[in-house]
Amino acid sequence: MKATAARHAGLPFVPQPASGELLGSWLLRVAQLYGLGLATMLSRLDARPTGDARVPHWFAIDNSNVSLDALSAATRLPRIDLAAMAPPSCRPHWPEELGVCERCLASAAQAAQPIAWKRSWMNPLATVCGLHGTWLTPVATRTLAAIRHAGDFGGVVQHVAAAQTLLDCEPPSAGDALWLQDLCFARTDVRLPWGRTRPRDLTRIVDAVAREVIAASDSGTGPLGLPAQGSIRSFAFELGNAERVGVSLPTQLRRRQWVVARVAHVLRWPSEERARFSYWSAASIKRLASMGIWPDEALAWICPPAAELARQQEALRREFSISPRYFKASAALFASIQ
Numbered sequence: 522m523k524a525t526a527a528r529h530a531g532l533p534f535v536p537q538p539a540s541g542e543l544l545g546s547w548l549l550r551v552a553q554l555y556g557l558g559l560a561t562m563l564s565r566l567d568a569r570p571t572g573d574a575r576v577p578h579w580f581a582i583d584n585s586n587v588s589l590d591a592l593s594a595a596t597r598l599p600r601i602d603l604a605a606m607a608p609p610s611c612r613p614h615w616p617e618e619l620g621v622c623e624r625c626l627a628s629a630a631q632a633a634q635p636i637a638w639k640r641s642w643m644n645p646l647a648t649v650c651g652l653h654g655t656w657l658t659p660v661a662t663r664t665l666a667a668i669r670h671a672g673d674f675g676g677v678v679q680h681v682a683a684a685q686t687l688l689d690c691e692p693p694s695a696g697d698a699l700w701l702q703d704l705c706f707a708r709t710d711v712r713l714p715w716g717r718t719r720p721r722d723l724t725r726i727v728d729a730v731a732r733e734v735i736a737a738s739d740s741g742t743g744p745l746g747l748p749a750q751g752s753i754r755s756f757a758f759e760l761g762n763a764e765r766v767g768v769s770l771p772t773q774l775r776r777r778q779w780v781v782a783r784v785a786h787v788l789r790w791p792s793e794e795r796a797r798f799s800y801w802s803a804a805s806i807k808r809l810a811s812m813g814i815w816p817d818e819a820l821a822w823i824c825p826p827a828a829e830l831a832r833q834q835e836a837l838r839r840e841f842s843i844s845p846r847y848f849k850a851s852a853a854l855f856a857s858i859q
C-alpha cells in the first residue's frame with residue numbers, strides 16, 4: 522500500500538505535545554491514537570529514510586533518523602518545535618540507567634492525563650527533577666527500549682513508584698545537584714561563584730572534579746554501601762556549536778547522583794564552608810594543578826592548594842623558561858606536596 526501512503530494529506534488530528542515532552546513520547550501517543558505501531562506510522566508518513574530498516578528506539582528519535590520535514594507536514598507543527606523536542610545528544614551510548622520523576626508521573630496519573638516522557642529525563646546529567654527538586658528514580662535504559670506503545674508506560678510507572686528513593690537521607694545534596702544541573706542545561710555563559718563561565722569550561726570543570734570525587738571515593742563507600750566507582754563511562758555532550766565535551770560519570774543513576782551532588786557541592790560552596798572536600802589528597806592537588814583548563818579563579822575556588830601549586834609552577838617557568846632546570850625544579854615542587 523506504499524503508493525497510497527506516499528501522498529497523505531496529513532493527520533486529521535494530533536494531540537498537542539506536553540510542555541517539555543520528548544519527541545518520541547509524543548509520537549508514541551500520536552501512533553496510539555491511530556491504532557498503529559510507531560514504526561508503521563513513521564513509514565506511512567514517509568518520515569523514515571528509504572532503505573533504512575533499523576527503526577530507532579522511540580526515545581532516540583531525532584533528525585538523524587526521521588524526517589522532521591515529513592513529520593512537520595503530517596502534524597502541522599513547525600519543524601523547529603519538533604527539533605526542540607528531540608533528545609539531548611548523548612554519545613557514544615546511553616547510560617545503563619536514566620532518571621525519571623515519580624512525582625511528575627504521579628501527578629499526571631492523578632490528573633488523568635496521558636504520560637508524557639520528558640526530554641530532560643534523557644540527559645545523563647539530569648539527576649534531580651527541576652519541578653519538584655527531588656532525586657530522579659532510576660529506570661533501566663533496557664526497560665525504556667522495551668516500550669513499544671504509549672500504553673506500555675503504565676508498567677514503567679508502577680516500577681518507578683515501587684522503587685525507594687535511597688538518597689533521601691542526604692536532602693541538602695539534591696539542592697546542590699539541581700543548582701549545577703540548571704547551570705549545565707543553560708548552554709550559555711553562566712555565572713559561577715568565581716565568575717562568568719562558558720559552557721565548554723563548565724563541562725570540563727565538571728569532568729575534572731567528577732574524576733577527583735570518584736578517585737577520592739575509591740577507598741570509601743558510595744551510595745548503597747557500594748564503591749562509587751562501578752561502571753564509569755565518558756558521555757559526550759553537545760554544546761550547541763557541534764562541539765562535544767566528554768564527562769566521565771557512572772552509568773548507574775544512584776552512583777551518578779552521588780557523584781554529581783558532590784561535584785555540585787564543591788563548585789557551589791567555598792572551600793571552608795564545605796561539608797565535604799574542604800581537604801584534598803596530595804594526588805588530587807597535583808592532578809588538579811596540572812590541568813590547564815581552569816578559567817581565572819576557578820581553581821582557587823575549587824581547590825586552593827592546587828591553585829597555589831599552579832602559581833608556584835608558573836613562577837618557576839617564568840624564572841627558568843622551558844629548560845631542564847625548569848623541569849627539575851617543577852618535579853621537586855610537585856614531589857614536595859605530600
Ligand SMILES: [Zn+2]
Pocket residue numbers: 622623624625626650651652653654
Ligand atoms: Zn517532578
